[in-house]
Amino acid sequence: MNGEAPFVPDERDRALMLATQEGLPLAVRPYHALAERLGWAPEEVFARLARLHAVGVIRRIAAAPNHYALGYVANGMSVWDVDDERVDELGQWLAAQGEVSHCYRRPRALPLWRYNLFAMFHARERVEVERAVASVAALLAARFPGAVRAHEVLFSSRILKKTGVRLDF
């Protein structure tokens, strides 16, 4: 979040977003098809999508690939118990590593959960994820001595749901 005031979509923005929730029409002129579906002028569809995009409510219009189908069968959530004073420094460094797709600081849930830094790794094989995490762990230990108290990798063994965001307006 960048601290800007939230953008409040109006009635027609909501209708437009709900109409694309299942996906964009796969037509030669997809935005015109969308306009037709809504009974709107295509100009309004373009103008509203451009605005939602410009304010960041729409991040991008793109494909959500199935990691497994693309061969990325190993999906490892690496979790790190890091000194609170240094977690941001380590998080920034970790995010810059090539194999990391997401990196977040999150609260601990003691005593059940001690980790406060999460970084996702994707690779074609589990051993590649293990290797990447081990190499990052060694680099972290050398670069930020004593800052990491423990880490582990939680592999996903099954996708239980992957519909993406559904807008609960």
Next chain:
Amino acid sequence: MRERRPATLDDLDRQLLWALQDDLPLCERPFAVLATGLGVSEEEVLQRLRRYLAEGIVTRFGPFFQVERMGGAFCLAAMAVPEERFDEVTVAVGAFPQVAHNYRREHALNMWFVLAATRPEGIVETARAIENAVSLPVWLFPKEREYFVRLRLRP
């Protein structure tokens, strides 16, 4: 959702799947723009994209919504689900539209899902509703800070 084996992809599939992860232009014929970049026909791009969706290689093609930007929230959540209840709980959790995705992971906390709501209160409300539905505690791990990365998967 069922497990998927890696799909058989040719060179054009690989290039197209890479390009499709980038932002689609907002113009009259955006797939023609993509097609020109790859040196194929617009119809070829559309046909392949339809196939990816039909075969589950692409799970969705459309706008990615940033609910936080419209005053909503995302939140990672986890549960420790007893093995004998795992399938039943998967169905119950999956029925909530606020659950964007859900993964089984190998840990005492063995079910990890992402909640998305257009109102911030929607996260806690949904977590409580899930707890009531399955009689298990839901642990919430809201992000306190995001360290920026942007990874596209090389097919």
